[in-house]
Amino acid sequence: MTAQKPFTMPTSVALAKDTPISPDKIVSGRPLTGILPSYENQERGFYVGQWASDIGAWRVSYTEDELCTILSGSGKLRGDDGSILEFEAGQSFVIPRGFQGIWETTEPVRKIYAIVE
Numbered sequence: 001m002t003a004q005k006p007f008t009m010p011t012s013v014a015l016a017k018d019t020p021i022s023p024d025k026i027v028s029g030r031p032l033t034g035i036l037p038s039y040e041n042q043e044r045g046f047y048v049g050q051w052a053s054d055i056g057a058w059r060v061s062y063t064e065d066e067l068c069t070i071l072s073g074s075g076k077l078r079g080d081d082g083s084i085l086e087f088e089a090g091q092s093f094v095i096p097r098g099f100q101g102i103w104e105t106t107e108p109v110r111k112i113y114a115i116v117e
Contacts, residue, residue, distance in 0.1 A: 009038045009112065011071055015050055021058045027102055029056025045117030050110065057104035064117045066095045073109035078102040 017034040037049040045064075050071075060077075074088040079101040087093060 025058040027057040031056030052110040062099040067114040073107040075105040
């Protein structure tokens with residue numbers, strides 16, 4: 001096995017938002033998203049990168065655990081259980097496997113993600 005080296009993720013790189021949310025998941029708006037993968041270990045189901053979205057809201061159903069660090073923007077996660085998590089730039093939070101609800105971007109969001117499947 002080849003030794004891996006630590007690396008940094010440049011957050012100043014432009015991230016194109018060119019992927020629409022599936023129409024059957026949209027709650028409001030017509031948000032586009034973009035992703036910039038930085039590291040993948042498919043053998044262990046571990047993925048790291050950056051993600052961005054326009055304003056809008058859509059249904060989500062997590063089959064993985066995800067750590068999010070918000071670089072810019074704000075939004076809310078509304079759980080089907082009635083829970084609400086508001087987030088903004090500078091905050092980090094975990095979305096656990098099994099979470100179902102609505103992701104709402106209230107100001108265009110850019111985040112760093114770390115996912116474990």
